[in-house]
Amino acid sequence: MSVQTIKASQRAGHIGIVHLGLGAFHRAHQAVYLERYRCRTGDDQWGVSSANLRRGASLVDSLIDAGFLYHVAEYRDSDNVTVREIGAIEEALFTGQGADGQWGRDLAALLDRLANVETRIVTLTVTEKGYFLNPASGELLQSDPMIQADIAAPQTPRTAPGILVEALRRRRAAGTPPFTVLCCDNMPDNGERTRQAVAQLAQVQEAALADWILEHVAFPSSMVDRIVPAMTEQDFAALKTLGVEDANAVVCEAFSQWVVEDHFPEGRPVWDTEGVTMVADVAPFETMKLRMLNGSHSLLAYLGSLAEIETVFDAVSQAPFQALLSRYMNEEAAPTLETPAEIDLNAYADSLLARFANDSLRHKLQQIAMDGSQKLPQRWLQVAEINLAAGRDTACVALGLAGWIRYTAGTTLAGRAFRVDDPMAERLTALHHRHGDDVAALVDAFFGLEAVMPDTVAQSERFKQQVLDAYRALTERGVGPAIAELATQSAR
Known part of the structure; x- marks a missing residue:
């Protein structure tokens, strides 16, 4: 060394x-x-x-x-x-x-x-x-x-x-x-x-x-x-x-x-x-980082945790997660950004994947998953809002949001319990208890969280249906198949 x-x-x-x-x-x-x-x-x-x-x-x-x-x-x-x-x-x-x-x-x-x-x-x-x-x-x-x-x-x-x-x-x-x-x-x-x-x-x-x-x-x-x-x-x-x-x-x-x-x-x-x-203006840099790096981290955090994957490195070592992040950054996050001419967003996305694959770091997904109700509006939901208005794809964000909703139940897909560390944890847990197995009502209730959901996103029936379909794919077939379905949708 x-x-x-x-x-x-x-x-x-x-x-x-x-x-x-x-x-x-x-x-x-x-x-x-x-x-x-x-x-x-x-x-x-x-x-x-x-x-x-x-x-x-x-x-x-x-x-x-x-x-x-x-x-x-x-x-x-x-x-x-x-x-x-x-x-x-x-x-x-x-x-x-x-x-x-x-x-x-x-x-x-x-x-x-x-x-x-x-x-x-x-x-x-x-x-x-x-x-x-x-x-x-x-x-x-x-x-x-x-x-x-x-x-x-x-x-x-x-x-x-x-x-x-x-x-x-x-x-x-x-x-x-x-x-x-x-x-x-x-x-x-x-x-x-x-x-x-x-x-x-x-x-x-x-x-x-x-x-x-x-x-x-x-x-x-x-x-x-x-x-x-x-x-x-x-x-x-x-x-x-x-x-x-x-x-x-x-x-x-x-x-x-x-x-x-x-x-x-x-x-x-x-x-x-x-x-x-x-x-003179930080905004282009901070928005790029929030939506591309932090948004990608959140995708790994919620979907990976549901699959009982421990770290960022463990997740990006799997080809489906690499493909998901690449699609999210290049097809959903990047089109929403206005960056200085010298910034190559494709190269930036590639550099992030390389950083995530640093084998010397044990960056735990549960650490990244903290405080989702505070983080997701700027990491994902602004991306969804812009893409919905432009008629562009929102499938990766929909899958991520479905993953976050399921994550807040406090168990992995295999049933292992963990603590949900979030300022709204009690309220989110109450929504799961109230709606039980009524998945449509559960997703609808999360879309009603005014402190989290922008109005235009909350009112989009198309996006809500995407999230509902993604939630069912996760809970019925698992994280890997749900990600694979995205690739199939993209191919079509």
């Missing part, structure tokens, strides 16, 4: 960025770009304070114990790996609910850090559900208990929008320029959606603050791309053979991409020199 090891840069001592959502993706993506930048330039302004907001206190404590150093293993394949020591994170905080039931262990420290004039950028990876927005309408979910708690006690917030609102309130009161808020989550127009969440919550609390936020705070959009599976015992064992014993290590692919709208009134690192693409 070819192994390259890179040591961390000298610690900066100046924290200019606060990150909300100290998960594996942040540690393997944004922190890596910043580490590379600091190693090359010695710029000491941009250390990171990273915070977990709801869970993950043990990770925070473990990073503190390790002096905030950890390792990222970047695999080109099973025979070629670069191991980086990362020192860009210089503070780790936890504001969630502790074992004693109390919230906000480090909340005061986080709010102080956010109010500090040296903090010029706040980045976020809190997942789609962490913004508390209706995925269909984009409106703040004011009835959510967490948002209600932030409305009732705005100075002790629990959510990411609440924390941003309180921090910005403090900066406004002190006459401190606002930080820039950079969303790094997989949402269309993620900067604007973050702006909506923050401004709508501020509006409920203090109208003048909401107006100030809308006028003065920058919310650039970004597109992030790197496959970062959840760590397994197998991953830790493999790292140990490389001489890395690190409870906070992350394994990922070598490929990485970051496209950022260049709007940072208070300054930013010169990320451009580390391969970050700074642009």
